[in-house]
Every structure is written in structure tokens, then in C-alpha cells.
Amino acid sequence: MNESLSSMIVPGVLWALVLFSVMSWALLLIKSSQYLRQKSQNNQFSKAFWAAPDLLTAAEHASQYPGSLARIANSGFEAMIVDDTPRNTQQLAHTINRSDRLERNLRQQIQKERRSLESGQAILASIGSTAPFIGLFGTVWGIMEALQSIGVSGSASLETVAGPIGHALIATGVGIAVAVPAVLIYNFFLRRLKLASANMDDFAHDFDALAQRSAFAIDRQAISNKRTAVREAS
Known part of the structure; x- marks a missing residue:
């Protein structure tokens, strides 16, 4: 391998780890803002x-x-809407009763919300699992370069060996320093995701119980009239 390219491996590893660290802390800020909002x-x-x-x-x-x-509730109301327009009862969409349609809409919307909250989790997990090995790779490569340099110089004194090898070991330390925060951030948001999911499931259950009182139906024209009244009042 070209000597100049070989000498860029360890610095390249360190810059990659710095990039991973920046991504982890950026995700911490972005996801924290998302959950707080x-x-x-x-x-x-x-x-x-x-x-x-x-x-x-x-x-x-x-x-x-x-x-x-609000989006979960809106999807539930969409499943409950009843209008007076003629329907082709042979269409599959109209053979599903409103109770089943409501349950499906709520479940699908909850899954969409979960996928939104899960964004970035895979990146954190990947950084946490790979950063130590990337750092170790940089260390092994650095030690190989140091040993080659020692072989060329023909000197194996402590001063000659300690400097290059100590420099190479920095990559492993940086890899661990990058991985630990990424894992902690991942676990923190995994806990937040579970709490948010439980909150959405509880709301969907309460919404379903509320919908039973109206026989899983709500009139489209009544909603339109209500919205018109709200706009006029404002």
C-alpha cells in the first residue's frame, strides 16, 4: 500500500469517530426536542x-x-364517520364494520407515530456497537506502522517504541469514548419510546371505549356544521 495512504488510516479513523460523536450528540438534541414538543x-x-x-x-x-x-384521534374519527351518500356494498372497503375499521385505523396510526419516534435509533445503536471496533482497527493499524518504523530504524529502545504505540492506542480510547455516550443516549430514548408507546396505546383504548357509546358512528354533516359554527364564532 502507498505509504502516504497508509499514514492516513489512523487519522481517518479518528476523524470518523469524531463524526460519529457529533452525530450522537446531534441526535440527542434533535430527539429531545421532538419528545418535549x-x-x-x-x-x-x-x-x-x-x-x-x-x-x-x-x-x-x-x-x-x-x-x-391528536392524529390518532383524528384517524379514529375518520373510521367512525357516517354519511348519507350511496355506497356500493360490493366494494371490499364497505364490508368492514366500523368497529374493526376503527381498531385498524388506530393501530396503523400508532405504528406511524412509533416509526417517527424510532428515527435515529438505528444510527445510535450502530455507533454504539461499531465505534469500539473502529477504534481498535485504528490502534492495530497504528501499531503495525509503529513496528514497521522500528524495524526500519533498527532501534527498539523504550523512547522509540512508546511514542508511536501510545499514539496508536488513542484510537481505541476514542472509540470507547464515542460508543459509551451513544449507548446511553440510545437506552434513554428507548425508554422514552416505550413510555410514549404506552401513552398512545392507553389513549387508543380509551378512545375505543368512548366510540362504543356512539355505536362507532359520527355524522359527517354534523362535523361540517360544527366546524362552520366554530369558524363563525371566531
């Missing part, structure tokens, strides 16, 4: 939703508020 949005929506006097008002809140719970 979602928590605030869900708290606001939950207060408005459960304070609503009827399902029509709750449906209006679901269409107006941001956040994962």
Missing part, C-alpha cells in the same frame, strides 16, 4: 379533548391540534 402538544390536546362536551367538539379538537394523540 410532542409531550407539550399531547398535554394540550388531552386537556381539550377530555373537556369536550360531545364527540363532535372532540372531533373538531382532533382536527385542529398537533401532536401524536
Whole structure:
């Protein structure tokens, strides 16, 4: 291998590890902002939703508020909407009863929200698992270069050996220093994901119980009239 290229291996490994470290801390900031924003949005929506006097008002809140719970509720209301337009009962979409459609919509929306929250987790897991080995590779390569240099110089004194090998060992230390925060950040957000998923599942269960009171149906025209009234009032 070209000598100049060979000498770039260890610095390249170190720069790669620095990049991994920057990615880990950037994901910490991005994901923290995502979870804090979602928590605030869900708290606001939950207060408005459960304070609503009827399902029509709750449906209006679901269409107006941001956040994962609002989107789950909105998908549930979409499954409950009933209108008076003629339907071809031979179509497969109309052979599913509203209870099953509601359960499917809620489940699919929860899965979408989970996938959104899972974004970046694979990167953190990859950094945490590979960074030590990348650092070890840099160390092994650095030691090989050091031994070659010693062979060329013909001197094996402590001063000659300690410097290059000590420099090579830095790569392993950096790899571990990059991996540990990545693993901790991954585990932290894994815990947050489980809590958020449980919160969404609980809301979906409560929504399903609430929908049973209206026989899993809500009138499309009533929603339209409600939205018109809200706009006129504002």
C-alpha cells in the first residue's frame, strides 16, 4: 500500500469517530426536542379533548391540534364517520364494520407515530456497537506502522517504541469514548419510546371505549356544521 495512504488510516479513523460523536450528540438534541414538543402538544390536546362536551367538539379538537394523540384521534374519527351518500356494498372497503375499521385505523396510526419516534435509533445503536471496533482497527493499524518504523530504524529502545504505540492506542480510547455516550443516549430514548408507546396505546383504548357509546358512528354533516359554527364564532 502507498505509504502516504497508509499514514492516513489512523487519522481517518479518528476523524470518523469524531463524526460519529457529533452525530450522537446531534441526535440527542434533535430527539429531545421532538419528545418535549410532542409531550407539550399531547398535554394540550388531552386537556381539550377530555373537556369536550360531545364527540363532535372532540372531533373538531382532533382536527385542529398537533401532536401524536391528536392524529390518532383524528384517524379514529375518520373510521367512525357516517354519511348519507350511496355506497356500493360490493366494494371490499364497505364490508368492514366500523368497529374493526376503527381498531385498524388506530393501530396503523400508532405504528406511524412509533416509526417517527424510532428515527435515529438505528444510527445510535450502530455507533454504539461499531465505534469500539473502529477504534481498535485504528490502534492495530497504528501499531503495525509503529513496528514497521522500528524495524526500519533498527532501534527498539523504550523512547522509540512508546511514542508511536501510545499514539496508536488513542484510537481505541476514542472509540470507547464515542460508543459509551451513544449507548446511553440510545437506552434513554428507548425508554422514552416505550413510555410514549404506552401513552398512545392507553389513549387508543380509551378512545375505543368512548366510540362504543356512539355505536362507532359520527355524522359527517354534523362535523361540517360544527366546524362552520366554530369558524363563525371566531
